[in-house]
Amino acid sequence: MPLIQRLAIIGVGLIGGSLARILREKGAVVEIVGIGRGEANLRKAVELGVIDRYSLDPVAGVEGADLVFLATPVCSIIDMVARIAPALAPGCVVTDGGSVKGEIVAPCEKLLPPGTFFVGGHPIAGTEKSGVEASFAALYQGKRCILTPTAQTDGEALRKVVRMWELAGSEVVCMDVEKHDRVVAAISHLPHMVAYSLVNAVGGYDRFSENILKYSAGGFRDFTRIASSDPAMWRDIALMNREAVLEMMDFFSEYFAGLRNLVEKGDGHGLEAFFARSKQNRDAIS
Amino acid sequence: MPLIQRLAIIGVGLIGGSLARILREKGAVVEIVGIGRGEANLRKAVELGVIDRYSLDPVAGVEGADLVFLATPVCSIIDMVARIAPALAPGCVVTDGGSVKGEIVAPCEKLLPPGTFFVGGHPIAGTEKSGVEASFAALYQGKRCILTPTAQTDGEALRKVVRMWELAGSEVVCMDVEKHDRVVAAISHLPHMVAYSLVNAVGGYDRFSENILKYSAGGFRDFTRIASSDPAMWRDIALMNREAVLEMMDFFSEYFAGLRNLVEKGDGHGLEAFFARSKQNRDAIS
Ligand SMILES: NC(=O)c1ccc[n+]([C@@H]2O[C@H](COP(=O)([O-])OP(=O)(O)OC[C@H]3O[C@@H](n4cnc5c(N)ncnc54)[C@H](OP(=O)(O)O)[C@@H]3O)[C@@H](O)[C@H]2O)c1
Ligand SMILES: NC(=O)c1ccc[n+]([C@@H]2O[C@H](COP(=O)([O-])OP(=O)(O)OC[C@H]3O[C@@H](n4cnc5c(N)ncnc54)[C@H](OP(=O)(O)O)[C@@H]3O)[C@@H](O)[C@H]2O)c1
Structure with a gap:
């Protein structure tokens, strides 16, 4: 059975798009929903086969997702989690790829309702380019991905996120946010x-x-x-x-x-x- | 007729070796003599076809050369010019590839006997590697080479050095040493x-x-x-x-x-x- 049934990617750019590509390539996901503010970029992402469909409304976009990946600029992540929190399906795992963790992880953990789980993450991979057109499936291959579990982190949720990055080709390293x-x-x-x-x-x-x-x-x-x-x-x-x-x-x-x-x-x-x-x-x- | 009859290269490393390779490839030189302190490196240079023969003695090495190219570390260039000055053939053009010009050009001009000519130069090309094994003919292709003629510079000598760098594939730019x-x-x-x-x-x-x-x-x-x-x-x-x-x-x-x-x-x-x-x-x- 694929690791993820419905994957919602918020911010389908270099980081989000590359993760979508590799997880699809590995057969690790059944359906991918893209969420963003710009319709042109999202339509492009559908054309490129990176996502299956999209929504401009994060609340509608995360509906029924068992994994949500946030890949928007770091200042927008907390607000985005606050917006989607009430709409998450029970058991949903929310994780991110933001380059900073200290200011993000604790607030996001607090925002999520009981029975949904946050795991902070940061793939140590990237290029100087942006946007879905710069994304490619091999971006994470052979790279490290840092996850920052806390005392609150659910073990099952952490294992799912670890597995996801391993399928993407990365070596997962856990450390504290600091x-x-x-x-x-x-x-x-x-x-x-x-x-x-x-x-x-x-x-x-x-x-x-x-x-x-x-x-x-x-x-x-x-x-x-x-x-x-x-x-x-x-x-x-x-x-x-x-x-x-x-x-x-x-x-x-x-x-x-x-x-x-x-x-x-x-x-x-x-x-x-x-x-x-x-x-x-x-x-x-x- | 080839531009250079006998080319003496002092310091057959990345910079000197790459110039030798491209000038030979272009048929711009009849004979190339390598000069250095380490016999192993020079023997390697002969094996690789970069130079025809070598000398550990700069005075013997520059004998009969119509062009001498200095490609040793910048602190050694003035001393080297002082050593070879008395042995240069009449009409010989001496030029260098050192990364600094202010401290080098005036002293070198003064050291050369009448009828021999100094032209300061610096190819804006390189890699982080050293030694003749790192040298390659395409190093200067499409790159700039800065020459720093002075009021003393002989026009004929300058033209010869310009032509040499153009044959190496570089665009020559002249500016003052400062x-x-x-x-x-x-x-x-x-x-x-x-x-x-x-x-x-x-x-x-x-x-x-x-x-x-x-x-x-x-x-x-x-x-x-x-x-x-x-x-x-x-x-x-x-x-x-x-x-x-x-x-x-x-x-x-x-x-x-x-x-x-x-x-x-x-x-x-x-x-x-x-x-x-x-x-x-x-x-x-x-
Ligand atoms: N690039 C790297 O080298 C790298 C490496 C590791 C981690 N990261 C992290 O990954 C995240 C995404 O980076 P990226 O390189 O993938 O950037 P990107 O290619 O520009 O993609 C970011 C996406 O987020 C959306 N977005 C932009 N500004 C937003 C905002 N203010 N609010 C909501 N959504 C916004 C954009 O889509 P819409 O315009 O459609 O909304 C865009 O497609 C960042 O947190 C970054 O720190 C980047
Ligand atoms: N590398 C670059 O990116 C670059 C770019 C532009 C200009 N340059 C200039 O080009 C010159 C040569 O650099 P390179 O990169 O070709 O270095 P390299 O590969 O190390 O070659 C320098 C050669 O000079 C000889 N040498 C070393 N130290 C010496 C010394 N103290 N006295 C006399 N000979 C010595 C060495 O041969 P022996 O051991 O056989 O004597 C060596 O083969 C330097 O003046 C540098 O500033 C370098």
């Missing part, structure tokens, strides 16, 4: 803050009469690809993971200031050691 | 300083009992690839382009501090505008 938010602040949110700042700095350097970005080669392009990511999504993440993002930005600034100091002193040994340590760290993950 | 050093500090040296610092910061974050780098996914890996670059080469660059690198690091820090301020205030409009400006800049170069 650790999740620090870890992703370090490995994902900080790099985005750095990349956005770097592109703005280089683009804002006006010592010459031409835009020097035109001299950038492949290295710069690869390095700054993540600065093409959706501004609204990243605004939400910066707002919702504020404390951990600030901590990591300050932590980075200390290292950057340390390196600046080595450059200023012309400390060749110190510079080489700094770069070698970094190369070693980097090569260990490639 | 502008070169600022431009590359912005588009290349700063991103490296940022990437090295980022990897060290994330690798040094020890709030949890495990190394959180293991959670990093594709985005982080792409973003930090340049932190795998050769530490000694980047030590040299940071030492030799100190002033411009410091200027750009401080310029970046202002933008980063501005973004930090928006995060701290929870300024959603400001954050979205900052990210959107960056996305616009970034998308314009992709």
